[in-house]
Amino acid sequence: MPEYRAHLDFDISFVNGGGLSGTGFRLDLPSADLDEPAIAVLLIRHLGLALVDDVQLRSVRIVAESHRGSRGVDIDAPGGGVRIVDLSHRIHAGLTTYPGLPAPVITPHLTREDSRAKYAPGTEFAMDVITMIGNTGTYLDSPFHRYAEGPDLAGLDLSTLVGLRAEVFHLSDGLTAERRGIRRETLVDRDVRGAAVLLHTGWDSRFGTPEYAVGAPFLTGEAAQWLIDAGAVLVGIDSVNIDDTESGGERPAHSLLLGAGVHVVEHLTRLGEVPPRGARFTAAPPAVEGFGTFPVRAYAEVPA
Incomplete structure (x- = not known):
């Protein structure tokens, strides 16, 4: 509609x-x-x-014009049910997610042709090996990514990753090259307790290009602390990093959020298709022990 x-x-x-x-x-x-x-x-x-x-x-x-989250405006879904919005970038061999990090390499372990000698006539399989850094595509950071004593991917509570109430902040028409940081004041009008806070900056349109890494929007440390204090359980962004990668190595948003047990999802896409309120968000990685970051199939369930 x-x-x-x-x-x-x-x-x-x-x-x-x-x-x-x-x-x-x-x-x-x-x-x-x-x-x-x-x-x-x-x-x-x-x-x-x-x-x-x-x-x-x-x-x-x-x-x-798409809604931006004004309070007092409630719209009932006309048809009932939900539609799924895929918020993840596709992973393929050679994909550049974060400039300077290795791209994934996909190689066959067992080709369909070779498998025919191992199975009954008419039965064949393909088995492939992917070599990639955890920071590939759309991925989730667990506390272990930042802190050695923090929970790893296998230690995350699924209830903090699946079916979360989504509070989406549509900011793509308000961020500029001079004002890239998302401030606390921009977020304080919402109740984010128990929610996934998703920051739509529109930067995903540059994904896979050199421009993606330059002048990207980010979350300020003060805003990260406010989200922690307000009870958010996950924060996602459609930008190259939740922190300012041009700040000389400081990572206040990562440090604060992951230190408080708040998950971080980076490199989201298509957030413009998710309403400010009313959707449910899921981003669950595999339960890998001793690992801090891994791609997720992030998606939103939106009232249809």
Whole structure:
């Protein structure tokens, strides 16, 4: 179904005095046929305002545009059921995920032709060997990736990896080369306790190119600490790293999140197809002992 947002300017006055004004504001709408009084109510609810006296809207335009997570806008799924959005990059021989790390190599262990001599007529199999670093494709970091005493992939609780409530922050139209860091203030309007926080930056469009590694968006350390304090159980991003790889080797987001037992998923894709709220997220790696990072088949279950 198409989604709609209102672009508007506003002036709000309060019963007990004072006022609030905004220009170029954007607000999610449940449909395209709302009148201005209904939009004013949504604006009040989204901003969390009390004791409002009057709302004056100006330059209101309703456009077809994906929702970004305005509060107070709930849309019931019309058909019931769910659709699956695959959020993982495909892995293939020669894939460059993170510049400087080795690409996967896929070689046959048993070809179909050779297998015919080992099985009954008409029966054949292919068995292949893949050699790759754990940081390949879309992958999950366990605490062991950063801390020797932290749980490895085999030590992770599946309940923190499967069917998590997803809070998706659509940030692709708000990040710039001058402001790449995702700040705490951008995240504080959501209840993220027990949730997978997924950061949609749009950087996945550069995946597999040299541009992917340069000027990438990242999560600031202050924002990572806020997510920990707010009770998030997993944080994912569609960028080259959850930290700023151009900061001289510092990794505050990794250090804080993994130190608190919060999983990190990097190199997600297609987050633009997942609504801000209402989806379920899964990203479970194999239970490999003594290993900290491994590819996942990350996906979202979205109300259909």
